Amino acid sequence: MHNLCRSYGTKWRRNITARIIDGKTISAKVRAEVSEGVRTFKGAEGRAPGLVAVLVGNDAASHTYVRNKEKSCIEVGMTTEVCRMPASTTQDELTTVVQAYNSDPRFDGILVQLPLPRHMNAAMVTRFINPLKDVDGLHPENMGLLLAGEARFVPATPLGVQRLLREDGIRVEGARVVICGRSNIVGKPLAALLMQRGEGANATVTVCHTGTRDLAVETRRADILIAATGNPRSITADMVRPGAVVIDVGISRIEDLTTKSGFRLAGDVDYGPVSEIASAITPVPGGVGPMTIAMLLDNVLRAAQLATSR
Ligand SMILES: NC(=O)c1ccc[n+]([C@@H]2O[C@H](COP(=O)([O-])OP(=O)(O)OC[C@H]3O[C@@H](n4cnc5c(N)ncnc54)[C@H](OP(=O)(O)O)[C@@H]3O)[C@@H](O)[C@H]2O)c1
Incomplete structure (x- = not known):
């Protein structure tokens, strides 16, 4: 798993073992479905x-x-x-x-x-x-419906995470899912979504936050580890169980004087070392980020369909 290999000419690099979960490709599929739904809606309405x-x-x-x-x-x-x-x-x-x-x-x-x-x-x-x-999906009525297992609108980022897992063939049912972060927009609705009875859910969910006594003990238990704290590269390889699936929601700007803008985007996960241990991982950018807008579009289409069915 940790062997070195020769790649890209003369440079020595570590083997990357994790499969990359490609949010760009999956989000393009969702957008294509939404476009089709919009065409049908326009035709009817x-x-x-x-x-x-x-x-x-x-x-x-x-x-x-x-x-x-x-x-x-x-x-x-x-x-x-x-x-x-x-x-x-x-x-x-x-x-x-x-x-x-x-x-x-x-x-x-x-x-x-x-x-x-x-x-x-x-x-x-x-x-x-x-x-x-x-x-x-932030109105208390919608948050309550989600918790009750009768979701109407779910915030787009949690929906995007669930869809990524589904499209990549990762089994959530019965899995131990550990979510780092409990915000109303990501952590809490994601926990509520993945703990529900039903397809693409039915997981055993643990939610961590700044009050968690030993974060690494919790994260190492995860079959699916989801990082959403906003602390760049804070999930290090020693916090990940070998073979776990790692979903990185975090997006932070960190200084990088080698780029034109002087910064670059970083996730919550220490991507290089973690990808040598995980079985699958989302990159930043190109993982959860593109899914968020795609799922928002899907929510808008569903809102329109709901409006006409009332
Ligand atoms: N990819 C996307 O489309 C997308 C969408 C939304 C957000 N994001 C990114 O996701 C990250 C989180 O966003 P958010 O809006 O949920 O942030 P937030 O409102 O700041 O919440 C962060 C959560 O992480 C917890 N946390 C912070 N430091 C921690 C630590 N050291 N150990 C354990 N838990 C810790 C906090 O705990 P407490 O509750 O105890 O303070 C809080 O619950 C950000 O980087 C944001 O930019 C990305």
Whole structure:
């Protein structure tokens, strides 16, 4: 497993044993399915499914994420709009805008891009989104339905992780899954999703966080280890059971003066050494990231289908 091999001319490299779970290819498949669904929906309803993104403030990463979502909507044939509001917007002004979109028939999905400026309470704002248009799955009604095993909208990243596992043929049923991170957008909904009775789930799930006494003891028990803490390269090889499947949700910018931008993206997993131990692993970028937008598009299509079936 740890033998050295000669590759790429004269350089000596370690053998990489883990299969790479290719999020780009799998997300392209999901997008193609969504495009097809959009075509069918348009044919039947005479309109495209629509997503509006509300973006408050100047956070550079949020602007990039929203641009990518907008572009992706257009690519699959959806109607899309971005409502950009200044950082000085009050919470009341924001909730008024959200409520206006609740009754706008052009949009089946509404997302309020997080994080919001500090003077706002994101959880409170989320409660103003019509739960039937809450394609981010963050409204308490949707979180509750997920926990109850009657999911309506599940946050896109957990859905993307589940789909990656399924498409790669990794058996979740009966597996010991350890999730590092308990945020409302990743860790908690992912735990709720994978612990449900049913296909692609039925796992025994452990959720770790900063209160976990010995993280490595927990992570070494995992058949499927999912890292979502935002601490770059913090999951090291000694924390991984040989043969485990490793899913890296983390995306952090780390300084890299060899690149033009001066930074590069890193996951939570120490990729090189861990890929010599794991049986399968997601890269960063190119793993979970592309799945998130693809599953968001899928949620928007489902919201549109739900709206017409009511
Ligand atoms: N690929 C994608 O599309 C995608 C989507 C969403 C997020 N992300 C990335 O995923 C990462 C997590 O995002 P998030 O929104 O869930 O972050 P978050 O809200 O900051 O939550 C991080 C979670 O990790 C836990 N944690 C932090 N340090 C830890 C440690 N040393 N040991 C154990 N647990 C620890 C925290 O525990 P406490 O609760 O105790 O504080 C918290 O529950 C970030 O890098 C983010 O950029 C990627």
